[in-house]
Amino acid sequence: MKSVFDFIVEPKGKRYSNEISVDGTDLILNSNIETFKFINRVAIVKEIPIAYKTPIEVGDEILIHHNVFRRYYNQKGEAVDSSKLFNDNEYFCQLDQVYLYKKKGEWNTLGQRCFIMPIKNNDNWSLDAERKNIGILKMGNKTLSSLGVNEGDLVGFKSSREFEFIVDDQRLYCMESNDILVKYDYKGGEEEYNPSWAKSS
Numbered sequence: 458m459k460s461v462f463d464f465i466v467e468p469k470g471k472r473y474s475n476e477i478s479v480d481g482t483d484l485i486l487n488s489n490i491e492t493f494k495f496i497n498r499v500a501i502v503k504e505i506p507i508a509y510k511t512p513i514e515v516g517d518e519i520l521i522h523h524n525v526f527r528r529y530y531n532q533k534g535e536a537v538d539s540s541k542l543f544n545d546n547e548y549f550c551q552l553d554q555v556y557l558y559k560k561k562g563e564w565n566t567l568g569q570r571c572f573i574m575p576i577k578n579n580d581n582w583s584l585d586a587e588r589k590n591i592g593i594l595k596m597g598n599k600t601l602s603s604l605g606v607n608e609g610d611l612v613g614f615k616s617s618r619e620f621e622f623i624v625d626d627q628r629l630y631c632m633e634s635n636d637i638l639v640k641y642d643y644k645g646g647e648e649e650y651n652p653s654w655a656k657s658s
Contacts, residue, residue, distance in 0.1 A: 462508050463549040466500035468526055469518060498523055498622065503547060511567070513558045520557035520564070520622065525550050556631055557596070557624065564596065564624060571637065572596040572622070572629040573614060577650040587650040590614055591641070592630065600634040611647060613639040628655040 459465075502517045513519060525541045525548050541548045557564045557572075566572065573592035578585050594601070594610045606612060615638060620631040628651055 459504050459507050460549060462506050463551055464502055464506060464555065465504040465543060465547055466502055466519065466521065466550045467546045467548070468497050469499040469501050470497060497526055500550065518559040519555050520624065521550050522554035525554060566596050566598045569598060569600060569633040571598055571601060571632055571634060572624065573612065573632060574627065574629055575650045577648045579646060590616060593649060595629055598634060601637060606637060606640050611641040611643055612637050613641060623655050626655055627651055
């Protein structure tokens with residue numbers, strides 16, 4: 458059985474990532490099923506679509522949109538599954554809902570996706586922990602590379618593009634190539650900003 462246009466995936470672990478272990482005790486961070494930040498975004502590919510080819514294969518891990526596994530309350534106040542539910546623990550996932558795929562233990566971007574690490578704000582007069590609209594390119598793509606923008610470069614990006622993901626205990630912002638506006642020269646003192654809570658997710 459194969460899907461024509463969608464991947465068929467299952468969660469890696471549970472549908473929600475809302476528990477942490479502290480000194481051997483499991484703590485539930487959130488019990489609201491609609492809070493998207495606690496939805497598991499890591500999936501295992503069970504079947505690939507037959508309509509097109511990608512580098513993704515059956516068995517690969519992929520990072521996906523939170524709405525695939527999400528539960529929500531309908532107009533009657535009843536908890537219902539995502540419309541992506543196929544059967545039991547399997548879900549349909551569209552290509553544009555896939556952000557990263559893992560090969561040989563390394564995450565790779567798909568299409569025009571890229572991931573930015575924010576940097577610390579060194580302005581003593583500001584209450585913001587990170588600088589706005591500037592960060593370090595952690596995962597690029599072929600389009601950016603062809604323009605001379607490579608991983609490790611300091612870049613400026615459009616406002617309101619901070620789509621947050623936790624990837625290997627790093628909080629990163631997912632964007633697309635056309636969200637990157639400028640490549641900066643390092644002036645010294647730039648430091649990655651990764652909040653401590655990201656490492657315990």
